[in-house]
Ligand SMILES: Nc1ncnc2c1ncn2[C@@H]1O[C@H](COP(=O)(O)OP(=O)(O)OP(=O)(O)O)[C@@H](O)[C@H]1O
Ligand code: SF4
């Protein structure tokens with residue numbers, strides 16, 4: 001049985017200007033120890049997908065439909081108290097921006113230790129403290145003892161990122177959701193952190209959902225990839241299939257954007273146009289206005305097709 | 319840290335010096351008290367003699383210099399009216415004023431902060447709307463109006479509360495006797511309604527902003543209980559900037575007592591200063607303004623230093 005199975009998930013925001021379907025009927029699944037990459041442009045609904053797994057959708061948002069089967073139980077049906085026991089314990093999330101993820105007036109030690117203590121009240125403070133030190137060393141934060149007493153503003157961006165990752169690992173979660181864990185960092189540290197995440201997920205045998213707009217990142221780490229566009233998954237399958245043999249025009253575009261070693265083109269390819277606003281989506285396929293293959297058939301949203309274990313939504317792929 | 323404190327102290331001293339000059343200058347320009355002090359049928363000779371004894375015939379600078387020398391000895395001159403040291407008279411009235419200001423401030427904090435929190439957690443609930451309606455009223459209604467309406471209702475119509483005076487005093491305050499408390503209720507209410515509404519609204523706005531932050535969501539994602547998130551993670555971030563506001567507002571409260579004390583004939587410094595201005599009793603006015611300024615400056619100093627202890631980001 002899969003560790004996580006998401007079926008037809010719908011997370012909508014009911015705003016004054018209309019209903020924003022940030023997550024609009026997506027499905028995917030994840031085995032134990034597997035790494036899934038979710039790729040897509042800004043606003044595609046990646047973060048909201050992650051927050052939905054934790055039941056952390058702020059008003060005016062709401063999970064309106066679908067199932068999130070985790071360990072055989074549907075998280076959508078769980079009460080706030082039940083979810084609180086799962087959050088940070090069995091499912092942990094690393095937020096997109098480490099600069100704003102830590103409380104500025106509470107020291108790092110407290111912010112780390114509470115993650116252990118609220119889930120395991122029987123653990124002594126001393127043991128919790130030692131566990132935090134161990135994890136901080138594991139994620140490569142120097143002078144862990146001193147850092148426990150520090151406040152966020154005394155840490156560099158890279159250090160904060162490591163603290164936030166450490167925080168997510170403290171209770172050895174079965175599922176880790178990492179939302180752009182490296183965007184805030186410079187390139188050398190990015191590579192280190194990504195390598196670290198991969199190592200940690202295999203050490204702890206945790207499953208990982210890696211959210212990013214950078215398909216290069218997922219191409220290194222993931223087993224599976226879901227490509228999201230305007231709240232929907234447009235292509236979903238094994239990493240090798242998606243990276244080396246993309247079928248959906250949008251995925252093709254994303255791959256073509258990547259710089260290649262044997263390429264002497266002056267400028268990188270860019271997909272023309274921008275993702276439409278979720279409040280004024282085109283009729284039919286949402287990618288229609290930017291797609292070079294689009295024709296009259298695309299005025300109807302393409303049906304789901306399953307081709308060699310890959311799921312794809314496009315009229316032109318047969 | 320010591321350097322920071324010394325620096326702040328120096329600043330405070332400079333501010334006090336400047337204030338002393340301004341206060342003295344204004345009183346110098348305000349007019350000659352001698353005419354008011356002597357009976358109407360006094361001779362010109364008596365007026366001149368009186369001026370000389372009070373030192374009022376000298377030039378401004380000479381008077382100011384003499385004033386500074388005296389201040390440095392803790393002597394702010396004798397009241398023209400009462401003949402006693404001006405500072406003693408102000409200090410004698412101070413407990414009544416401070417009692418009003420301190421009790422009002424405590425009341426505003428104890429009620430304002432919890433109501434602010436409640437109305438920030440569920441901003442659209444009926445309870446929040448009621449709280450916000452009353453806080454808007456509290457902010458908009460002038461102090462003297464509140465005072466007079468209270469007197470009308472509780473003294474004139476219902477006759478349950480005394481409309482003037484301080485009542486029975488025990489240990490410098492009326493808060494320890496039943497009669498004293500009866501006298502306190504209306505002046506304290508009058509004085510605290512605005513402060514309470516202000517603190518409530520600032521708490522609410524602060525909490526609502528903090529509760530939207532990523533670190534609050536991350537705390538929830540870690541499985542921290544909602545109560546702990548609201549009353550520890552979020553409240554700590556909200557209260558730190560509030561310390562400054564409370565400090566400044568306390569100074570304002572002391573100043574506002576002038577109106578309240580006048581309405582309720584409260585025998586504090588506010589009433590004293592109004593009387594003294596009318597009589598052109600320069601030493602009392604100067605002593606009062608200097609003492610009040612000193613309280614302002616001292617509060618600012620304390621708030622600045624306190625801030626460096628509670629906000630980790632400004633630790634020096
Ligand atoms: N609180 C909210 N109210 C209204 N709409 C929201 C809210 N939060 C998110 N959305 C909408 O949901 C959509 C998806 O947002 P999401 O944060 O998941 O995007 P993303 O794919 O993570 O983008 P990025 O790469 O910029 O992080 C966006 O179009 C956004 O406008
Ligand atoms: S359905 Fe049509 S518009 Fe959409 S991606 Fe396929 S070809 Fe392009």
Ligand SMILES: [Mg+2]
Pocket residue numbers: 046047048096179
């Ligand atoms: Mg995002």
